[in-house]
Amino acid sequence: MLKIDSHQHFWNYDEVRDSWITEDMDVLRDDFLPQHLKSILEHYNFDGCIVVQADQSQEENDFQLNHAAVHPFIKGVVGWVDLQAADIDTQLRKLSKYEKLKGFRHILQGEPDPALMLKPEFLNGISKLSDYGFTYDILIYPHQLKYAEELVSKFPQQQFILNHLAKPNIKEGLIEEWKLDIINLAKHRNVACKVSGLVTEADWKKWKQKDFTPYLDVIFEAFGPKRLMYGSDWPVCLLAADYGRVISLMKNYIEKFPQEVQEDFWGNNAKNFYNLK
Numbered sequence: 001m002l003k004i005d006s007h008q009h010f011w012n013y014d015e016v017r018d019s020w021i022t023e024d025m026d027v028l029r030d031d032f033l034p035q036h037l038k039s040i041l042e043h044y045n046f047d048g049c050i051v052v053q054a055d056q057s058q059e060e061n062d063f064q065l066n067h068a069a070v071h072p073f074i075k076g077v078v079g080w081v082d083l084q085a086a087d088i089d090t091q092l093r094k095l096s097k098y099e100k101l102k103g104f105r106h107i108l109q110g111e112p113d114p115a116l117m118l119k120p121e122f123l124n125g126i127s128k129l130s131d132y133g134f135t136y137d138i139l140i141y142p143h144q145l146k147y148a149e150e151l152v153s154k155f156p157q158q159q160f161i162l163n164h165l166a167k168p169n170i171k172e173g174l175i176e177e178w179k180l181d182i183i184n185l186a187k188h189r190n191v192a193c194k195v196s197g198l199v200t201e202a203d204w205k206k207w208k209q210k211d212f213t214p215y216l217d218v219i220f221e222a223f224g225p226k227r228l229m230y231g232s233d234w235p236v237c238l239l240a241a242d243y244g245r246v247i248s249l250m251k252n253y254i255e256k257f258p259q260e261v262q263e264d265f266w267g268n269n270a271k272n273f274y275n276l277k
Helices: 023-028 034-043 058-070 088-095 120-132 142-154 176-186 209-223 243-254 259-273
Strands: 004-008 048-052 074-079 101-106 135-138 160-162 191-195 228-230
Touching: 004 228, 004 259, 034 048, 048 058, 058 074, 088 120, 101 120, 120 135, 120 142, 135 142, 142 160, 142 176, 176 191, 176 209, 191 209, 191 259, 209 228, 209 243, 228 259, 243 259
Parallel strands: 004 048, 048 074, 074 101, 101 135, 135 160, 160 191, 191 228
Antiparallel strands: none
């Protein structure tokens, strides 16, 4: 069975650039590089991974693509580009020469304007991605889901993928409004979802398997078996669980599904979405 971790990060820790890593996240104040993940993936019989940007710069693309060039287990890179740039088409044309660069992400959850994704300049950038076969990862909070639905509705030919289920508040058990917005977003067939980042939205110290079941039920019902994929969110997951516990969480949930559904979830869907070689 093909196994792909569709969402993880590498970085050399920089206290200024990585100021989002606060004191209570001290475990992340370290370097996390391909050599650290490779043995973990091998231990759990994964064939490869998709590395996702953690910094919004061209240097980040270079950093991740350089790793991908020398580590075959890195099957793809989700980088960053200034989608609002006037020369976005030129930038995308240049970036399209990198076979392992599969798409882009912007840290929309951190923007002062929660509806930045609907600004004309941003929309212009999104409109160019499909010309070069690039995907777009949506990183948002629950209150931005309505904006995300409007975004994806404008570009039915563009492939989008929601990161981390839009970070529902699992710790407080908030679900109803998130559920309605997820169902509406999932109606758009050009949107997939990474089942990732769950443990860090729960109580880091006290979470239990049952805490996640209602949210997973919603996602699996809304998106269906062909539009969901596994992501560890390593190393961020270390705030609440090691890699093995994240695997176990999803294995325990998905084992009730037919074998074909499990195979799609663990690897086939990621391979198809990101056009992995």
